[in-house]
Amino acid sequence: MGKILLGHGSGGRLMHQLIREHLVPAFDLMELGDSAVIELTPDVIAKDGVFLLNRRGAGDKSDLIDSGQPHNDKRGGVRLAFATDSYVVSPIFFPGGNIGELAVNGTVNDLSMVGAKPLYLSAGFILEEGFPMDDLKTILSSMASASQKANVKIITGDTKVVDKGKGDGIFINTTGIGIIPNNIDLGPQKIKAGDKIIISGLIGSHGIAVLAKRHGVSLEPPILSDTLPLNGLVEVMLSITEDIRMMKDPTRGGIATTLKEIASDSGLCLTIHEDLLPISPGVIGACELLGLDHLYVANEGILIAVVPGNLPGNPDNVSGNTADRLLEGMRAHPAGRNAAIIGEVTDGDTRTRGMVLLKTAIGGTRVIDMLTDEQLPRIC
Amino acid sequence: MGKILLGHGSGGRLMHQLIREHLVPAFDLMELGDSAVIELTPDVIAKDGVFLLNRRGAGDKSDLIDSGQPHNDKRGGVRLAFATDSYVVSPIFFPGGNIGELAVNGTVNDLSMVGAKPLYLSAGFILEEGFPMDDLKTILSSMASASQKANVKIITGDTKVVDKGKGDGIFINTTGIGIIPNNIDLGPQKIKAGDKIIISGLIGSHGIAVLAKRHGVSLEPPILSDTLPLNGLVEVMLSITEDIRMMKDPTRGGIATTLKEIASDSGLCLTIHEDLLPISPGVIGACELLGLDHLYVANEGILIAVVPGNLPGNPDNVSGNTADRLLEGMRAHPAGRNAAIIGEVTDGDTRTRGMVLLKTAIGGTRVIDMLTDEQLPRIC
Numbered sequence: 174m175g176k177i178l179l180g181h182g183s184g185g186r187l188m189h190q191l192i193r194e195h196l197v198p199a200f201d202l203m204e205l206g207d208s209a210v211i212e213l214t215p216d217v218i219a220k221d222g223v224f225l226l227n228r229r230g231a232g233d234k235s236d237l238i239d240s241g242q243p244h245n246d247k248r249g250g251v252r253l254a255f256a257t258d259s260y261v262v263s264p265i266f267f268p269g270g271n272i273g274e275l276a277v278n279g280t281v282n283d284l285s286m287v288g289a290k291p292l293y294l295s296a297g298f299i300l301e302e303g304f305p306m307d308d309l310k311t312i313l314s315s316m317a318s319a320s321q322k323a324n325v326k327i328i329t330g331d332t333k334v335v336d337k338g339k340g341d342g343i344f345i346n347t348t349g350i351g352i353i354p355n356n357i358d359l360g361p362q363k364i365k366a367g368d369k370i371i372i373s374g375l376i377g378s379h380g381i382a383v384l385a386k387r388h389g390v391s392l393e394p395p396i397l398s399d400t401l402p403l404n405g406l407v408e409v410m411l412s413i414t415e416d417i418r419m420m421k422d423p424t425r426g427g428i429a430t431t432l433k434e435i436a437s438d439s440g441l442c443l444t445i446h447e448d449l450l451p452i453s454p455g456v457i458g459a460c461e462l463l464g465l466d467h468l469y470v471a472n473e474g475i476l477i478a479v480v481p482g483n484l485p486g487n488p489d490n491v492s493g494n495t496a497d498r499l500l501e502g503m504r505a506h507p508a509g510r511n512a513a514i515i516g517e518v519t520d521g522d523t524r525t526r527g528m529v530l531l532k533t534a535i536g537g538t539r540v541i542d543m544l545t546d547e548q549l550p551r552i553c
Numbered sequence: 554m555g556k557i558l559l560g561h562g563s564g565g566r567l568m569h570q571l572i573r574e575h576l577v578p579a580f581d582l583m584e585l586g587d588s589a590v591i592e593l594t595p596d597v598i599a600k601d602g603v604f605l606l607n608r609r610g611a612g613d614k615s616d617l618i619d620s621g622q623p624h625n626d627k628r629g630g631v632r633l634a635f636a637t638d639s640y641v642v643s644p645i646f647f648p649g650g651n652i653g654e655l656a657v658n659g660t661v662n663d664l665s666m667v668g669a670k671p672l673y674l675s676a677g678f679i680l681e682e683g684f685p686m687d688d689l690k691t692i693l694s695s696m697a698s699a700s701q702k703a704n705v706k707i708i709t710g711d712t713k714v715v716d717k718g719k720g721d722g723i724f725i726n727t728t729g730i731g732i733i734p735n736n737i738d739l740g741p742q743k744i745k746a747g748d749k750i751i752i753s754g755l756i757g758s759h760g761i762a763v764l765a766k767r768h769g770v771s772l773e774p775p776i777l778s779d780t781l782p783l784n785g786l787v788e789v790m791l792s793i794t795e796d797i798r799m800m801k802d803p804t805r806g807g808i809a810t811t812l813k814e815i816a817s818d819s820g821l822c823l824t825i826h827e828d829l830l831p832i833s834p835g836v837i838g839a840c841e842l843l844g845l846d847h848l849y850v851a852n853e854g855i856l857i858a859v860v861p862g863n864l865p866g867n868p869d870n871v872s873g874n875t876a877d878r879l880l881e882g883m884r885a886h887p888a889g890r891n892a893a894i895i896g897e898v899t900d901g902d903t904r905t906r907g908m909v910l911l912k913t914a915i916g917g918t919r920v921i922d923m924l925t926d927e928q929l930p931r932i933c
Contacts, residue, residue: 175686182680182714191712199693200676200700200707209709211673211730213631251593251631257675257728261713293591295637296580297726299679300562306555313579320580327580329589332571333641333724334562335931341719346677346711348637348728350591551715 182261182551184425184471185544189434207283207422208256210353252353254289256280259346263551265312267386269378269397272345273312275473275553277319277327278402279424280347285404286420286476288359288411289351291323296347297331301340312343323402325349356415361438363418368518369482369496370443373406373475373503374399374511376428377456380470380552384463392462396455399474406508410478413502414495418479422472424553426544429468431477432529433543442521444530445541449515468531469544471552474508482517562641562931564805564851565924587663587802588636590733632733634669636660639726643931645692647766649758649777652725653692655853655933657699657707658782659804660727665784666800666856668739668791669731671703676727677711681720692723703782705729736795741818743798748898749862749876750823753786753855753883754779754891756808757836760850760932764843776835779854786888790858793882794875798859802852804933806924809848811857812909813923822901824910825921829895848911849924851932854888862897 180187196202202209258279265272277294284291296316300309320327327347382398385391403422410417423431428450436443452467460467481495496514503509521528529541560567576582582589638659645652657674664671676696680689700707707727762778765771783802790797803811808830816823832847840847861875876894883889901908909921 177680177682177684177686177689177714179682179714179716182712188712192710195690195693196676196710196712199697200710202708202710207709209673209675211708213732253730255673255675255709255730257677257709257726258711259677259679259713259726261679261715263715263719293589293635295589295635295728296576297637297639297677297728299639299641299724300557302557302559304557306557309557310575313575317579328582328591329587329635329637330572330576330580330582331638331726332562332568332576333639333931334557334559335641335643335721335724336559338718339643339721341715344679344713344715344724346637346639346726346728348675348677348726350633350635350730352593551713 179550183544183549185430187545189543208254208287208289210287211253211255213251213253254284254287254351254353256283257346257348258283259344260553261341261344261551262383262553263341264383264386265342267398268382268395270400271312271315272343273315274319275400276345276347277316277323277325278400278473279553280349281323281325281402281404282422282476284349284351285407286422287353288357288407289353290408291325291349291351291404294320294325294327294347294349295329296327296345298333299340299344300332300334301342302334302337304342309343319402323404357411359417359419361419361435364435364439364441364479364518366441366518366520367482368418368479369514370445370516370518371478371480371496371500371503372428372451372513372515373403373478373509375451375453375456376472376475377452377460377467377470379473380427380465380549381456381459381463383552384465384549385459388463390462392455392459394455396459399472401474401508403474403476403508406476406503406506409502409506410499413499416481416495418481420476420478422476424471424473427469427471428477429529429541430543433541435477435479436529437527440527442519442525442528442530443516444519444532445516446532447534449513451511451513468541469549471549473553479518559930563924563929565810567925569923588634588667588669590667591633591635593631593633634664634667634731634733636663637726637728638663639724640933641721641724641931642763642933643721644763644766645722647778648762648775650780651692651695652723653695654699655780656725656727657696657703657705658780658853659933660729661703661705661782661784662802662856664729664731665787666802667733668737668787669733670788671705671729671731671784674700674705674707674727674729675709676707676725678713679720679724680712680714681722682714682717684722689723699782703784737791739797739799741799741815744815744819744821744859744898746821746898746900747862748798748859749894750825750896750898751858751860751876751880751883752808752831752893752895753783753858753889755831755833755836756852756855757832757840757847757850759853760807760845760929761836761839761843763932764845764929765839768843770842772835772839774835776839779852781854781888783854783856783888786856786883786886789882789886790879793879796861796875798861800856800858802856804851804853807849807851808857809909809921810923813921815857815859816909817907820907822899822905822908822910823896824899824912825896826912827914829893831891831893848921849929851929853933859898
């Protein structure tokens with residue numbers, strides 16, 4: 174008897190509940206992450222009549238695995254990342270970007286978060302009757318330029334039109350395919366106590382840019398959306414170390430929701446420090462003005478990475494301080510120049526396992542949960 | 554200064570113009586077909602650090618092509634089909650199906666039309682605030698059951714919610730990935746004079762089912778949508794002969810628009826015979842009642858295939874009559890039991906090249922063009 178609420182789309186608790194109760198049982202969703210990983214193993218590929226794959230190593234003889242069973246042997250097969258996102262941001266034009274580049278960058282970033290190199294995108298448009306052709310041209314041109322910057326190709330598309338009053342100008346779905354390098358395998362199950370939490374840039378800019386425009390609030394200086402492709406930064410990070418535990422871009426629901434997802438999925442305790450969070454004075458001021466908590470404001474150009482730390486006794490910390498080396502490399506990249514280590518992972522105790530704790534600037538501790546209501550609808 | 558019209562989404566001339574003038578120049582669209590073909594060649598894959606592929610043949614030594622240039626050497630690489638479609642059908646529930654199974658079958662069929670074996674789908678939902686949860690459950694359950702029937706997996710998804718009055722209940726995007734067998738290579742450039750045109754089933758059912766429901770017209774007996782997955786039928790067809798020129802499913806714009814696309818793309822003349830078209834008396838009656846031309850009414854469970862014929866002098870006609878053998882095999886499959894040869898391909902002359910001619914039952918000739926107006930919006 175229930176009805177869909179705006180909060181079902183806001184990235185927080187209601188949305189997770191909707192997905193867990195309805196989508197997961199109906200489908201074969203591999204995970205709740207933003208990218209599914211497809212393994213085209215030699216047996217799958219051979220079964221479908223296409224190809225014999227060689228195991229890694231140029232001189233090997235072809236060694237067809239013919240068990241017919243799915244497996245995770247990364248010596249054979251091609252691993253693809255597959256991610257989809259629909260964009261319904263309102264307004265469609267906002268300081269620093271528009272729905273078009275958001276649609277390209279967002280899916281590029283979802284693919285990048287599993288360590289994939291994004292290659293191809295599809296673009297599906299739902300246009301409302303009466304939508305100005307000039308706006309469509311501007312958006313298409315932004316998508317073309319964003320895909321060039323991100324070094325991906327939009328290779329297939331679809332256009333539908335709905336009657337006036339049955340849509341909202343333009344909605345865009347992009348779905349992407351990327352290739353996951355053979356040696357990369359990221360995920361929350363890899364996280365360990367002693368790991369460090371890195372954030373790649375300033376928080377809150379995208380949400381503030383969109384909401385200020387939506388509410389007709391003029392900020393001086395203006396806050397621009399941070400929308401950008403993260404695949405270049407991720408490439409740099411993976412070239413420094415393959416030993417990144419996991420990455421996630423804190424979009425809908427902000428860094429609070431993303432950190433809480435990571436804590437829940439890993440079953441460990443994440444502690445972050447308020448005074449280490451990179452945030453601009455402009456965003457702090459705008460959040461006060463608009464009555465928002467910056468921890469829950471959407472971002473479109475930053476990532477959170479959990480990486481091996483340098484605590485004593487961490488067995489992964491063999492070649493110097495991984496977190497510090499990563500931070501240095503990230504800061505040398507334009508997309509990571511405000512990167513910061515914001516916290517660390519501990520085992521937690523019976524009260525704190527699966528939780529996110531924020532150490533406030535004045536020495537207190539606040540428990541951080543997911544976004545629970547429709548505070549910020551249609552932010553992407 | 555133009556605006557989007559409903560006709561821009563109807564599959565006909567306006568939509569083709571929109572795609573050709575705006576989408577093609579902006580993006581890297583490979584073709585105007587419903588599936589893009591991705592070739593993960595050994596060089597592309599190796600460049601991205603993943604894999605060394607063996608040329609076909611179990612005993613070969615690995616032979617890495619390192620030219621760095623894209624190529625079409627099918628001896629090395631994995632070819633994927635990649636297709637996207639957004640579904641905005643109104644009403645969402647109609648005789649014979651709903652938007653959910655349409656979204657699964659439609660993308661499965663787009664992949665199948667390039668000869669791919671569909672494997673994985675994404676599902677992106679745009680829900681309107683207030684949409685009944687029970688309707689969502691029904692639709693998700695239809696999608697689950699349709700994906701089982703089509704033997705594909707929905708492995709990733711996305712959910713967005715828009716404010717009441719800014720959507721229309723539910724829109725669904727599905728995007729699919731399939732594997733193209735090594736020996737399959739279909740396309741309009743393969744078509745030759747002497748080829749036959751086969752249609753796999755009765756025309757017009759889907760469009761009539763949706764439009765009758767939309768207009769509150771009660772048909773007795775009811776006309777049911779023909780929505781179904783075509784991959785099983787395609788598998789049978791390709792097992793009979795790999796020498797199918799091309800296939801296309803005549804959805805938006807009906808068989809007229811699809812045939813005209815094929816004629817334009819091949820530069821040849823397609824002639825079809827009115828008295829050979831498989832159509833039920835119920836659809837003929839309903840078309841008269843609703844004032845529709847059945848040639849332009851959408852279908853969701855049939856395909857048009859161009860195949861080698863048996864005209865004298867056709868060099869491809871070496872192992873008996875390919876068209877007749879295919880027809881026999883198709884009719885033995887549930888999705889093809891009303892299959893029929895409806896016409897043939899000729900070189901045409903300066904007046905008729907790129908055209909579709911309909912020979913009417915009374916001996917006349919009618920030139921068939923694409924759907925030009927918004928006759929049938931939101932049919933899928």
